Amino acid sequence: MLFRFLLAVFILSIFAGAAFAAEEKATVTGSVVNIRSSPSLEAKVISKVARGQELEVLGQEGEWYRVKLPTGTVGWIAGSLVELKKQAAMTGVKIKVDGRLISFDVEPYIDAQSRTMVPIRFVANELGSQVFWKQAEQEVVITGNDRIIQLWIGQSLARVNGKEVAMDTVPVLKNGRTMVPLRFVSDNLGVEVTWDGATRTVLLQKVKAPGKGGETGTGTMAKLAVVTGNVVNIRSGPGLEYEVINQVVKGDALTVLGQSGDWFQVETRNGGQGWIANWLVVLRTVQNQASRSAEPEDRPRPAPPLYTGANKLLDIEAKDLEDGLLVTVVGAHPLNYSHFSLTNPRRLVLDFLNTTLELDWEGDYLPVNNELVGAIRVGQFTEDQARVVIDLKDLYSAGFSLSEDGKRLTVKIQPPTVKGKTIVIDPGHGSIQPGGWSDPGAVGPNGLYEKDVVLDIGLKVADLLTKEGASVVLTRTGNTVLSLAERAQVANEINADLFISIHANASPSPSLAGTATYYYAPWNSQLATQRAAREKLARCVQQELVRELQRRDIGILEENFSVLRNTTMPSVLVETAFISNPEEEGLLSQEAFRQKAAQAIVRGIIRFFAEP
Structure with missing residues (x-):
């Protein structure tokens, strides 16, 4: 106890001249808690607060506290759903990253546990990490330095790469902003932290990544940005106002060269460079280390198509089933095809590659009188790709089978079922x-x-x-x-x-x-x-x-x-x-x-x- 007191006195002496205030705070401990108009369960609910939210205590009546929300709303909260404490808040802390003084819209402060607390946006903008906020769970997820850090508002237990780690303080919501402990986050992101007592400044030194084109050596880490959007723009600079210079699609892996705010500078597979928004990718870290050259059979390869030469569609037949329809497509050679579904309206699309139409019936429309299928349409989609579209009236299940010689494709369309699931x-x-x-x-x-x-x-x-x-x-x-x-x-x-x-x-x-x-x-x-x-x-x-x-x-x-x-x-x-x-x-x-x-x-x- 004496040690803690002396430690507190020592800290105060270091921060002499910093603004210091002690005020009574109530930290919400329930998941979602009602704020009522008067100190009673029968009183009207006027607002709600989530776990970890800090509220200013204005007074007390029985087992209820009169509190002020960050929005300015004043109401009553049950004492069993909060934890009361005197919070010592010390401001006037300066932070430098790689020698550069950082300005904040919400000032960092020293909490009651003598830990520097910073707004979460600082971690994203200045420490080169991605930050995600999960409102429903009051969870902050930080990714960087091959780490996934999970923090929860009001909880001292964190997770780093899935492993539980105890902290000596907790993240909080302060004046509507998420504040996290700087030392804990920095240590896990590989950022060096030192303290300059004379100037009351936290000094952060980011670990330098190996330069592009230089030797990375054995065991260094490189970052890839894997595209999660369907079609994503690559821009000439880090912002939506910059020109679109390229596009990438879902699943593309781009080498990360740098970061500015919410944007990554990336290199595409063809060697082009540009900027991509961090909310449209996920980061992956890969090990750059020497290994044997791949053997010719080491890499998985796509199965060769049944037939790669020119082909023709000769006939399309439709046969009613008791509970569906049997569609048969006949080719001059083994059929090389793909299929996909569309909605609004429902359609099953069959594409035949390197194929032209030579049907023994005229027109591009095969009417069908069936409960599931309205019609079958056919056309030359491109010069060397034939397309068959089956118009559907309702939900369906489709089964595909090829004849032994590959020239006859049968599509069995029936009502779907979840029976037994x-x-x-x-x-x-x-x-x-x-x-x-x-x-x-x-x-x-x-x-x-x-x-x-x-x-x-x-x-x-x-x-x-x-x-x-x-x-x-x-x-x-x-x-x-x-x-x-x-x-x-x-x-x-x-x-x-x-x-x-x-x-x-x-x-x-x-x-x-x-x-x-x-x-x-x-x-x-x-x-x-x-x-x-x-x-x-x-x-x-x-x-x-x-x-x-x-x-x-x-x-x-x-x-x-x-x-x-x-x-x-x-x-x-x-x-x-x-x-x-x-x-x-x-x-x-x-x-x-x-x-x-x-x-x-x-x-x-x-x-x-x-x-x-």
Whole structure:
């Protein structure tokens, strides 16, 4: 105790002249906590705060504290859901990076644990790292120096490359900004930290990366930016105002040469250089070290096509089945083909490479009177590529088979099924919190609770899937004591085929509206092997929701949500609509809209299993 006191006196003497203030703070310990108009559970909820949020304490009445939020709102919070402390805040700290003095819009400070706290944006802009903020989980993810650092607001336990590490302080939300401990982050990013007591300055020295074209030596690290957007622009400078000089596509790996703010300077495979936005790539670190030259058979090679010479399509036939249609395409030589699906309207497209049309029937349209197929269209898509399009009336399952000589392709189109599949449905929120209250999720402007809306949609989804022959497990049918990780574990333990988490979106801006579906499968994790399946599931569900609900298509997005990170099977998190938007809150309150959302989710699931 005496040592801690002397240490505190020593620190104060070092920082003589710095601004110092002691004020009573309440740190929120519950996940999402209500702020009420008076000190009573019956009082009106006027706001909500998340775990780790620091609130200024203005007074006390019984077991309730009167607090002031960063927004200026004043209200009451239950004492059982906060941790009270006197926070010593010491300002006047200067920070230099590689000798350059850094200016801040939110000043760094020394917290009560004598740790320098800095805004998270500083880590991204000045320490050359990527930073991601996960609002739902109050989580900060920092990537750099071959490290993935995970921090949670209000928690002293962090993770570095998946390993738990204890800190002697906690990240906080201060005046609406995320503040993190500089020493802990810097050490794990390989940044040298020293203290100049005379000038009260933290000195940071970044480790220099090997120069381009120089010798990297054995065991040095190089960074690749793997493109995650479908088609992404390469610009002449680090910003959207710069000219587009090139384009790259999803999966391209670009060598990282440098960074400026939220932009990476990269080199493409053809040797060109430019800048790419960091939110459209993920970083991978590779080892540059000598190894034997690859043997000719070491590299996986694509299987050779059945036939590479010129080909002709001679005939297309359609035969009704009891529950579908059999389509046969005949070529003069073994067929070299590919296929893909389109929506709005539904189509199955077959492309035949190095092939021209020489059909024994006239026209480009083969009418079909079938419950699943409306017509078969054919055309010369390019000079050396023939295309067959099968127009579909409903969801379908397609099976492909080639004859032994490869000249006859048979496509069997039937109704899809989820019969026998095990699917876990997770209606979001509704978790019992410390103190016995249930997490309502977001609350609409007219008081609609997200947990109630998504539970109703989830129950409807479960009912529809059960009627289709699937085995369905719900993570909750009311309130639940399961944590997010435990919800995922439910699916893992029963070896489920799919996990679907259902939510309603929210934003401080009431004008935001639309539908989005999330998946998670980073390239540098074990989930990468499921990336194609998870992205496909998200795409199928999102397309069906947009088609059915007719809301703005936000698209499919990738986020590190707990239920997606911890599930071992394909999983998605659906944001049906914005409960914070008055119009969409009204729609979510309607039984018919919720039924449509459930039907769309089920159709997306069926498509996932059905479509190639």
